[in-house]
Amino acid sequence: MTEQAQTTDARTPKVNLLGLTQAELEDFFARIGEKRFRAAQVLKWIHQQGVADFDAMTNISKDLRGKLSRLAEVRAPEVLQQLDSADGTRKFLIRVSGGNAIETVFIPDGERGTLCVSSQVGCSLDCSFCATGKQGFNRDLTAAEIIGQVWIAAKSFGQLGSAGVRKITNVVMMGMGEPLLNFDNVVAAMNLMLHDNCYGLSKRRVTLSTSGVVPALDRLGEYTDVCLAISLHAPNDELRNQLVPINRKYPIAMLLASARRYIEGLPDNHRKITIEYTLIDGVNDRPHHARELAELLKDVPVKINLIPFNPFSQSDYRRVSDGALRRFQNLLIQAGFTTTVRTTRGDDIDAACGQLAGSVNDRTRRSERYRDARNGAQQRVQPEPVRFVAGR
Numbered sequence: 579m580t581e582q583a584q585t586t587d588a589r590t591p592k593v594n595l596l597g598l599t600q601a602e603l604e605d606f607f608a609r610i611g612e613k614r615f616r617a618a619q620v621l622k623w624i625h626q627q628g629v630a631d632f633d634a635m636t637n638i639s640k641d642l643r644g645k646l647s648r649l650a651e652v653r654a655p656e657v658l659q660q661l662d663s664a665d666g667t668r669k670f671l672i673r674v675s676g677g678n679a680i681e682t683v684f685i686p687d688g689e690r691g692t693l694c695v696s697s698q699v700g701c702s703l704d705c706s707f708c709a710t711g712k713q714g715f716n717r718d719l720t721a722a723e724i725i726g727q728v729w730i731a732a733k734s735f736g737q738l739g740s741a742g743v744r745k746i747t748n749v750v751m752m753g754m755g756e757p758l759l760n761f762d763n764v765v766a767a768m769n770l771m772l773h774d775n776c777y778g779l780s781k782r783r784v785t786l787s788t789s790g791v792v793p794a795l796d797r798l799g800e801y802t803d804v805c806l807a808i809s810l811h812a813p814n815d816e817l818r819n820q821l822v823p824i825n826r827k828y829p830i831a832m833l834l835a836s837a838r839r840y841i842e843g844l845p846d847n848h849r850k851i852t853i854e855y856t857l858i859d860g861v862n863d864r865p866h867h868a869r870e871l872a873e874l875l876k877d878v879p880v881k882i883n884l885i886p887f888n889p890f891s892q893s894d895y896r897r898v899s900d901g902a903l904r905r906f907q908n909l910l911i912q913a914g915f916t917t918t919v920r921t922t923r924g925d926d927i928d929a930a931c932g933q934l935a936g937s938v939n940d941r942t943r944r945s946e947r948y949r950d951a952r953n954g955a956q957q958r959v960q961p962e963p964v965r966f967v968a969g970r
């Protein structure tokens with residue numbers, strides 16, 4: 579144990595234990611001269627019991643509790659607002675440092691409860707149909723801020739104790755941000771979600787969704803074996819270049835090859851990639867798009883999730899019609915694909931897919947450019963209300 583590690587110095591920032599993996603927590607205990615097995619005890623207190631106060635950790639000696647209080651803390655981000663939709667969807671607006679706020683959404687569906695977790699403050703990728711992208715980008719979330727969203731949601735349901743009724747059965751890294759651009763922190767947080775001493779979620783119930791950061795996807799399998807979703811949204815590069823700009827750098831063929839390598843490298847390699855396809859009226863929802871998509875994916879192990887575009891206030895895209903949605907789905911089913919439609923949930927609290935915006939202290943000035951462009955357009959053209967839309 580170093581002199582420094584034992585020192586109680588008010589000027590030394592306390593270590594936030596919330597985002598530490600078991601291995602990191604073991605190292606922390608070793609550094610402060612304690613037994614490594616304490617890590618498992620403390621992890622259970624934090625993540626299974628929702629305890630942030632060391633004094634409440636009763637299987638730890640009083641001396642160690644005092645030492646922990648001096649050197650460490652369990653600090654989750656602050657909940658600014660909790661909104662409950664009529665359909666049971668729950669949205670959290672969560673303050674993170676730098677004058678920012680992120681959003682996290684819980685979506686109940688029968689026995690299943692899915693938490694949609696954010697990975698960044700805003701997003702640098704600017705997909706044309708996404709509210710988050712329009713907010714610009716500030717920074718990556720820390721591992722504590724990512725797992726803190728799960729911690730906050732679990733506590734909001736009074737889910738204490740691993741034997742209790744689990745409200746959160748699934749997690750999707752599909753909120754604000756591109757998870758693979760915050761690789762280390764996302765991997766650390768996902769490993770906490772899976773860990774038996776924490777949330778104990780099955781790897782089949784945690785999904786990382788990416789718009790296609792191929793070099794990071796190529797590395798992912800070395801660190802985790804969660805499920806994979808691809809935000810595709812178009813059946814060809816020409817259209818995808820418009821909707822998902824990162825496609826210009828990593829086109830569809832490269833992305834699908836990388837996704838395939840990931841899924842085939844999993845120990846249980848019969849899992850399928852989820853393809854997310856946001857249907858936008860007149861843009862990518864025509865029968866020829868469905869046929870082209872079926873042709874594109876015919877040799878790839880996928881299931882397809884269709885997402886009707888959800889309006890938001892910075893896009894003039896329109897939601898797909900019910901008829902076009904059914905036609906698109908039927909064509910894919912006829913081509914042999916398992917094809918589901920994501921029901922819009924929580925739109926009375928702006929929690930539907932693609933509507934998450936939070937409050938981003940935009941470092942890219944993109945939000946300003948969008949605002950200026952919009953104001954200019956409104957001044958030049960007729961003052962008809964502009965419909966803004968989004969979706970991931």
Ligand code: SF4
Pocket residue numbers: 701702703704705708709710711753754755756789809969970
């Ligand atoms: S869809 Fe995902 S990757 Fe694209 S801008 Fe939105 S958050 Fe970023």
